[in-house]
Every structure is written in C-alpha cells, then in structure tokens.
Amino acid sequence: MQIYNTLTKRKEEFKSIEPSKITMYVCGPTVYDYFHIGNARTFIMTDVIRRYFGYKGYDVTYAMNLTDVDDKIIKKSNEEGITPDDVADKFIDAFFEDIEKLKVKKANIYPKATKHMGDIIKLIKDLEDKGFAYNVDGNVFYNVKKFEGYGKLSGKNVDDLLSGARIEINNEKDNPLDFALWKKAKDGEPSWDSPWGKGRPGWHIECSAMSMKHLGETIDIHAGGNDLVFPHHENEIAQSEACTSKQFVNYWMHFGFLNIKDEKMSKSLGNFFTARDILKQYSAEVIRLFLCQTHYAGPLNFSEEGLKSTENGLKKITLLAEEVLKGLDNSEGVKPEFDFDSLYASFETAMDDDFNSSRGVAVIFDFVKAVNKVIAENENISPEFFEKAKLFLEKTAVGVFGILDFNSISISSGGSLENELVELFIKMRTDAKTEKNWALADKIRDELKEIGIELKDSKTGTTFKKI
Ligand SMILES: [Zn+2]
Incomplete structure (x- = not known):
C-alpha cells in the first residue's frame, strides 16, 4: 500500500509501527462556527481513509482534536455577548450533529485543548528547560533557529522565510519566525495558571501535546488540510521532536484545496457554504460520492451542477442495490459466470495507490454495469449471485465510501x-x-x-x- 508523504514528498510503501495497528491524528475544528464544505472534505476523506484501513484489517486508533480556546472563539463570544465556553459548547454540539448526518464514523478520541492544560504546560516547560523556548514577560516563544530540521515538512528554509515572507513585527521575539507557545492573559479572556503567570496556550502546542499524550511520541499518520502544512504542522514537528528527539510522525497526509466555481470560498465573496446548508438539499451519500470522485490531495471544484450530476450518478448504484435486494428473494435460477475477485482486486489496487478514491468509485460503477448486464441477459438468477453482489456493495460502497445505505432502500412498491x-x-x-x-x-x-x-x-x- 502506497501513501504520498508530504514529509518526503513522494509515495512510500506504508508500514505501520505495530503490525495491524495504526495511530492517526487529524487536526480538527476550531469550534467558533458551523463547519464549511472545505472542512467537510477533511472529515469525510479522513473517514474514507480510516474505513479503508478497516477494510484492510487494520485496527485504527484515531484522534481528532477540538480547539476550544482560541482568538476566534473569544471574538465570537464578544460579538454575541456569551462566554467563550458557551460558544465552544454550542459549536461542538453542532459539529457532532453535522458529522453524524454526513455519516462520518466517530473518532476514538476527541481531545479538547481546555482539558489538557497540564500536558500542554508540561511540554512548554520541557522545551524551555531544553533551551528551545524563551519567556518574555509572561509570553513564551519557540526559538525556531534552535531546531535544525525547521522547514523540513514545508520545504521552506528559515533564511528564505525571513527575507521573503510577510511576517508580523513583534519586538518581543528574538526572531520574527518564532511562534507563541504560551500567551500572557489579557483582561476578559480565559486564562490558566502557569509557571510564566496566567495565560493560555498557542494553537500549535495543543496538537503536539494531545497527539503525544493519546497516541504516543511517534505516530503513524498525521493529517489535515493543505493550509496547515505551514506553519501549523511545521511547528508541531519542531515542538514534538525538540522534546523527544524522536520522529513525531511517519506519514504526513494533506487534503487539497476546495474552490467554489474556481474561486476561493469566502464569506465576503458570498460563496460560503456550510455543510449544514448543503445537507438541506443533498443527502450525505451524494456529498460523499461527490468528494470521493476526486483524489483527496487534488484541488476540488465545488459546484451545484457537480452535486446534481453526482446525484444522478448515485441513482445508478441505488437502483442496482434495489435489484440486488429483490434478487435475494429468488428461489432458484442460473448461476452466472461473474468475476467478483477481479473487481475486488481492481478496487484494492485503486485504493492501495494512495487512496485513489476516484478510481475506486469507478470500479463500483463498472460493477453496477456488469451486474445490470447479467440481470438483462438472464431471466432467473440464483439468490447466491445476489448475495455475492450485495456483499461487494456492502464492503465497498457502504463500508469504505459510505455512499450507499441498504436500510434506506425500499423495494415494496416495485423498482x-x-x-x-x-x-x-x-x-x-x-x-x-x-x-x-x-x-x-x-x-x-x-x-x-x-x-x-x-x-x-x-x-x-x-x-x-x-x-
Ligand atoms: Zn493541529
């Protein structure tokens, strides 16, 4: 099985740390709003990847963090006149409602930043003791020049970043690239006691602390949106590896950008779609199939037309599923020649190649066509054939992609x-x-x-x- 690793910038044979077991961490939402379709792509494609590991017989331990203390949450709480905790609670509830509707299987662990202050503070203290962090009047910064591998994930080097990038000027930092591990408390903001005084953690350190606490110092897979490669994931590596002197993550996976009609999605352009809005018009199965038709790492153009044509395509699969359910009731019939094995093999070849879901979906459509042909050419077909056909759909369309639900198919009133x-x-x-x-x-x-x-x-x- 091959996975494209952002760290090495090539496809690599996947080998888990422990046989048949996988540890996976995915950067989750900052809970200050309903999540948009770009976030949904991360959640759904992660779900497909995890389901495919299950198909291959791996036992996956999957953690997704919930960032429940952050500037955006504090801003929203001021706008709405409610506490930051109330903002976070409201959108954590909404997050779980929406991923359930999207038929995303729950992660094993959803660690929250506010519930890991002890672990976060301990990690920052450790970095300070080892000389990677410095305290300026209650703000603690990470010294990127101290960490030799800084830039290895994003392919950027510190000198280029310093000369080229637009980096905020902050006189407290030794180096403009240094980033905050601990932010000194401001009036009216949530804060926690620490060796550096009252304050709250930076965003990057929470993922390092929670990934290492729940999954171990080195994990198999860490994933997130493309926009997280720099600085978020680069900083996570710097923090974790400076602390443990071990490789933090073996395979880094990143999801491609999602555009709306070739434009970047933004509230100001009026082309901003929450998953919640889209679910009012389209089923989870349509949304999932739409996303699976593009490789997870490629750019994806989101459009109403795309969803509509996906909906039509999906009908071919559900109609076939109806025929299959009906065929189970057949008493006797011919046993047609049908090469299930080669279809399973094609499906696995596609998915083993860096989770090529667009090819995997194409195999399901090939299967639909082939079974329809068998049905058209034979008057009576044995129920055993339909049992095997159902199993194929259950393993692939239902089990891996989540684009079919046999329970919602009614065959009582005819096809x-x-x-x-x-x-x-x-x-x-x-x-x-x-x-x-x-x-x-x-x-x-x-x-x-x-x-x-x-x-x-x-x-x-x-x-x-x-x-
Ligand atoms: Zn993260």
Whole structure:
C-alpha cells in the first residue's frame, strides 16, 4: 500500500509501527462556527481513509482534536455577548450533529485543548528547560533557529522565510519566525495558571501535546488540510521532536484545496457554504460520492451542477442495490459466470495507490454495469449471485465510501425505475393537455391502463396505481 508523504514528498510503501495497528491524528475544528464544505472534505476523506484501513484489517486508533480556546472563539463570544465556553459548547454540539448526518464514523478520541492544560504546560516547560523556548514577560516563544530540521515538512528554509515572507513585527521575539507557545492573559479572556503567570496556550502546542499524550511520541499518520502544512504542522514537528528527539510522525497526509466555481470560498465573496446548508438539499451519500470522485490531495471544484450530476450518478448504484435486494428473494435460477475477485482486486489496487478514491468509485460503477448486464441477459438468477453482489456493495460502497445505505432502500412498491417511467408519462400527458392535444393525453392514459397502470386526476395533480 502506497501513501504520498508530504514529509518526503513522494509515495512510500506504508508500514505501520505495530503490525495491524495504526495511530492517526487529524487536526480538527476550531469550534467558533458551523463547519464549511472545505472542512467537510477533511472529515469525510479522513473517514474514507480510516474505513479503508478497516477494510484492510487494520485496527485504527484515531484522534481528532477540538480547539476550544482560541482568538476566534473569544471574538465570537464578544460579538454575541456569551462566554467563550458557551460558544465552544454550542459549536461542538453542532459539529457532532453535522458529522453524524454526513455519516462520518466517530473518532476514538476527541481531545479538547481546555482539558489538557497540564500536558500542554508540561511540554512548554520541557522545551524551555531544553533551551528551545524563551519567556518574555509572561509570553513564551519557540526559538525556531534552535531546531535544525525547521522547514523540513514545508520545504521552506528559515533564511528564505525571513527575507521573503510577510511576517508580523513583534519586538518581543528574538526572531520574527518564532511562534507563541504560551500567551500572557489579557483582561476578559480565559486564562490558566502557569509557571510564566496566567495565560493560555498557542494553537500549535495543543496538537503536539494531545497527539503525544493519546497516541504516543511517534505516530503513524498525521493529517489535515493543505493550509496547515505551514506553519501549523511545521511547528508541531519542531515542538514534538525538540522534546523527544524522536520522529513525531511517519506519514504526513494533506487534503487539497476546495474552490467554489474556481474561486476561493469566502464569506465576503458570498460563496460560503456550510455543510449544514448543503445537507438541506443533498443527502450525505451524494456529498460523499461527490468528494470521493476526486483524489483527496487534488484541488476540488465545488459546484451545484457537480452535486446534481453526482446525484444522478448515485441513482445508478441505488437502483442496482434495489435489484440486488429483490434478487435475494429468488428461489432458484442460473448461476452466472461473474468475476467478483477481479473487481475486488481492481478496487484494492485503486485504493492501495494512495487512496485513489476516484478510481475506486469507478470500479463500483463498472460493477453496477456488469451486474445490470447479467440481470438483462438472464431471466432467473440464483439468490447466491445476489448475495455475492450485495456483499461487494456492502464492503465497498457502504463500508469504505459510505455512499450507499441498504436500510434506506425500499423495494415494496416495485423498482423506482418503473415509478420514474410512469411519472415521466404523466408529465408528458400533462404537457399534452396544456397544449390541448387531447388525443395524445387520452392515448397515454389508455395505453398505461392496458399495461395495468391506472391514472387518477385531481386538483393537486395526477397520481397512479397498479390495477
Ligand atoms: Zn493541529
């Protein structure tokens, strides 16, 4: 299995620290608002990666942090006149509601920054004792020049960063690149006691402290959005490796940017979509399939049209799933030649290649086509065939991608293709009536009756029943 590692900038054969076990940490949300579709991409693709590890037989221990103390939370609390804790609680609840609706399996651990102050302070103290951190009047900074490997993840070097980048001028720091580990308390802000006086932690240190506490000093996989490579993840490496002198993470994975109609999503451009909004119009399965059709690391263009065409594509899978469920009730029939093994193999080859979900999804569509062909060519098919077909969908479409839910498929009133066709005829008849083409309208009604479909007109429209 190959994974692209941001640290080495190439695909590498994946090897976990412990056989069959994986430790994975993903940078989670700062809980000051509903999360947007770009965040949803991180949560859903992480979920797909984790599910695929499960498919391969790995036992994954997965932690996602919740940043519940931060400038943005404090700003929101001032705007809304509620406490920062109330802001965080409200959006933590909303986060869990939304990921559940998106059918994202829960992480094993959701550590919160405010519940790890002891661990965070201990780590900063350790860095100070080892000479990597310095205290200026209650603000503690990390000295990036002390850490030899600084820049190894992002490929930036300290001198280029110093000359080229726009870095805020802060006279308290020895070096403009140094970053805050501990921020001195300001009036009206949440704060905790520490060896440097009252204050609160910087954002970067919380991930180092919580990852090491819950998953160990070296973990298998650390993931997050592309925008976190620098400085967030670069700083996490500097903090953790300076403290332990061990490699912090073996594989760094990053999710690509999400644009809206080729533009960056932003509130000011009016093209900002929360996952919550999109879930009002599209099912979790449609949203997940839409995201899975692009490789996790590539840029993704998000659009209404894209979701609509995904919805149509998904219908092919759900219609086939209906046929499969119906076929389970067959008593006897032919056992068609069908190469399930090679479809499993193609699926695994795709996903083993750095989780190439777009190719993995294409294999499911190939499968749908092939099974439909079998159904079209044979009158009676044995239930065993449909059992195997169901298992394939359960393992791939349901289990790995989460784009199908057998429980929500109803087969009681006949196939939905049949219903859709009748609806189509009803629409044509309504159009004919609008054009005063009574002959055609009557012909459609009579011919449908011939094949056992009776139409009933009312003020609200036309319905049908089977006779
Ligand atoms: Zn993080």
